[in-house]
Amino acid sequence: MLEMVDLTKKLSKAEFKKWMVDADRKINELQRKMKDAGIPTVVVFEGLEAAGKGTCINRLMLPLDPRGFKVHPIHPPKEDELLRPFLFRFWCKLPARGRVAIFDNSWYMKGLSGTIIGDSSKECLSTIFSDIEAFERQLADDGVPIIKFWLHVSKKEQKKRFKTILSDPASSWKIGKPELKQHKQYDEYLEAAEEIFQKTNTSFAPWVIVEGHNREFAIQKIFSTLINLWEQTLEKKSREVSSKKAASEKPSTLAAENITVLSAVDLTQTISNEDYGKKLEKYKKRFRDLEHALYLKRIPVIIAFEGCDAAGKGGAIKRLSENLDPRGYEVIPIAAPTKEELDHHYLWRFATALPKAGHITIFDRTWYGRVLVERIEGFCSESAWQRAFREINEFEGHFTNFGGVLIKFWLQIDQDEQLKRFEDRKTIPWKTYKITDEDWRNREKWPQYERAINDMLVNCSTASAPWTIVEANDKHFARIKILKTVIEAIESKL
Secondary structure, rough: OHOOOOOOOOOOOHHHHHHHHHHHHHHHHHHHHHHOOEEEEOEEEEEEEOOOOOHHHHHHOOOOOOHHEEEEOOOOOOOHHHHHOOOOHHHOOOOOOOOOEEEEEOOOHHHHHHHHHHOOOOOHHHHHHHHHHHHHHHHHHHOOOEEEEEOOOOOHHHHHHHHHHOOOOOOHOOOOOOHHHHOOOOHHHHHHHHHHHHHHHHOOOOOEEEEEHHHHHHHHHHHHHHHHHHHHHHHHHHHHHHHHOOOOOOOOOOOOOOOOOOOOOOOOOOOHHHHHHHHHHHHHHHHHHHHHHHHHHHEEEEEEEEOOOOOHHHHHHHHHOOOOOOEEEEEOOOOOOOOHHHHOOOHHHHOOOOOOOOOOEEEEOOOEEEEHHHHHHOOOHHHHHHHHHHHHHHHHHHHHHHHOEEEEEEEEEHHHHHHHHHHHHHHHHHHHHHOHHHHHHHOOHHHHHHHEEEEHHHOOOOOOOOOOEOOOOOOHHHHHHHHHHHHHHHHOOO
């Protein structure tokens, strides 16, 4: 496709100057409207070296309010970034609602380097493209407009620009061995770009090829594309608001028929105090040894805890972690999202907390809040929580594709046991902080939560990230099962 691009397209400087007067005003006005509407934007600039990315980005910045955007120049990943899934550093750079993120190079560096340098197998490249598509679709489904520009120049034009840059002492540092090597591999880069376009050009995150020989034409095309994108986004937002006013959205009704996974759980299982004491010490010591082995092998681990209120998550996490080296693990308690977290995709706060290779992160409650409390309490729409099943599987798949171990526990107790524990928390002085009015309200919604939990277990138990249901009426039995499951999963990976 790129060989057919008409690189002779031009716009005179006089025409450009005249056109840009209205374009600058329009861009500034639309940026303000996008901010007021709380809609973030992702703009990606990719292309060959010396194609003019920096020039176009600089011109785009002029009419924008500098308080509302940030440019992210993307370089090869640092050592710390290589210790996490490759999309981690881009999750960290996503814009808050109403802001603009401009990427000078992006997550596509991984696909380009994998194809050109050959540091990724075909199977690995397929996974990379699949992860990228899922990442972009998740953002788009959350209302983030994405536009991706590929600035294109011919090999002859690139060579000419390299000579010009090298002749100026102030800019010659920009051209080194990697840039000169790219010029030699020009055809290979174009072939790699073609594959990227083919696999990642979607309706929700389209590629726009920018003919880069004429600076004025390239900038005009970029401006007009962004103006159209913002106008269409604002129009769509306006239609959505109008339709909601016309027909107020009612809470979704939960289907009466579910696959009842929880009904088969045997909550009568117990363990003797003697057996508990022996196994607890044995498993804690083994887990400590495995923590060291994980660090040496640079394998990251996530241990995720979900469960009914008072199911014993805190006690299980304490026994799981109390013998570990504190430098190698972190426990993250998840509460209601902060304002900053609400200004991003719901997975953002979890993506930015992924453990680096060789470390363990334990989540006390997780991203599954989307399909549990947010679903039941109406904090998100029906389409949003239904979509979340796929998004969560993709999110977890990105971590396990990186080589991580993901262990998920659902701690199950019955209603009688929960009531007993609630009453204990009311009467025992050092436990009163654990019980809140919200716990009692949630208890009244037990049937609704049970349906949602069944849906979660059925839809999000995958081969690489299966759910383990823990029979937790007996806390000692639950803690031993959790430790044993964690040890077996890590040993299997090692």
